[in-house]
Amino acid sequence: MKPVIAVSGLRKSYGALTVVKDLSLTINQGEIFAILGPNGAGKTTTVEILEGFRVADGGSITVLDTDPAIKGAAALAWRNRIGIVLQSTQDTAELTVREALTHFASYYSNPREVEDVITLVGLQEKADDRARTLSGGQRRRLDVGLGIIGRPEVLFLDEPTTGFDPEARRAFWILIKQLKNEGTTILLTTHYLDEAEALADRVAVMSHGEILEVSTPALLGGRASAQATISWREGGIQKSDASDAPTEFVMNLSARLGGEIPELSIHRPTLEDIYLSMIGATHE
């Protein structure tokens, strides 16, 4: 399959400060791809270069077979095919949800139906309310609505659920999965590891301007084969041990303790544990 986003050897510096060094990645059609990394890792710079807001110093970059740095009418034709949801915007405050969506739809050659988008982002009851009266989560849903109104083939989502309560976050994930099911390719940056795990087909971990690893959330950092931690209570003392074969360990333990193991828990490393150990190794 031809990649929707293909980057090789991307470099970007601001003065003497190198922000992105020799970065390469490919993202396939219909994929949700998450970029993880601490602040200052170069995530935002990389994404803004892919969005055409910044120009790389070097490397080959194509998004939908187009260099995002193009100008003029070709740039508008390219922007017609992508959607961008920026971080925390507060514009269109005096417009209603329907007015804002209707207006932005007029920029595109083949926009979605406004009413469909209102339903998709779950703002039916707020459609005639001004944007400034929306809650944080509803406002973000409007931002996504504005990002997808042009029926984009690629959607960039930058920290989409910052400030959401857990319920709103889960509702938002359903929306994103729905867009993926319609064939939209999605590039997500997020600070929330559970979000990356719930949504992403693949994640890239970035640190100091480089990609440390690209993998599925389940396999990142050798997670699937990492040791499990077993903890239990024995003789009034909390005990724990790590094992490559937790099932065997627990069976032996059960035999030794005569059946039920008090306060047994088996803990596999979470994506967050793996991520922190990867980042910790480079952030001394």
Place this chain on the structure above:
Amino acid sequence: MNNQLPGALSIGIKRGGLEIKQFFRQKESVVFTLLFPLILLAIFGSVFSETIAPNVTFSQYFVAGMIASALVNTGFQQIAIFIPIERDLGALKRLRGTPMPASSYFIGKAIVVTVSMVIQVVLLLAAGVAFFGVNLPTAVSKWLLFAALLFLGSLVSTILGVAFSSVPKNARGASAIVSPVVIILQFFSGVFFIFTDLPGWMQQVAAIFPLKWLTQGMRSVFLPEEFATREIVGNWETGRTFAIIGIWLVVGTFLAIRTFKWDRE
């Protein structure tokens, strides 16, 4: 599938409608931009009621200056304050990420400036005639001159507002810088006082900027022909007025294109 993008003009006209809607929904902007000049007219018109020349009241002189100021308020001031606000709110960056042509954004701005300018000028003229005995010109040539001054004055004011919008670092800085600049310019340009009564250095500073020339141009529309002899050089200098506005149009357009920023960084 239809891949034809909508035209820049048609999007620009839609943006104009949207800008007007947003303008009138922000009560602060309506009061600040449209009502404030009327309040000033009421205050100055009531305080200074004397006659400054045969058949010329201070109110008549002042209304001419306030109409010139209306071009600065609705163009330069409105644009130079609101573009940094839109930049801070992320509105400009969002637009940059869509297939909207940049020219559509400026067409929209030109429409909202034109509408608010026409409303303000009509309000000032109506209040002047109704409450302060202001006489309107009768000659067609004066009205044509008036229309030309409104059009070119509004255009130069708006373009300079776009150019100036890149000066403030953020939205708060914008209103802190732009409003004093406009008020000082109004004092120097003979809006609040008789221009010829001002100290020479103030007159010379004012003569660099378009407001002084727009104010003088508006006097040539609303004051009797004989008053021209009381101007600094003894006539209305209409040709020079348009020449200086023309120079600022060229300089302003160059600066606006070179410096415009869609993003905060």
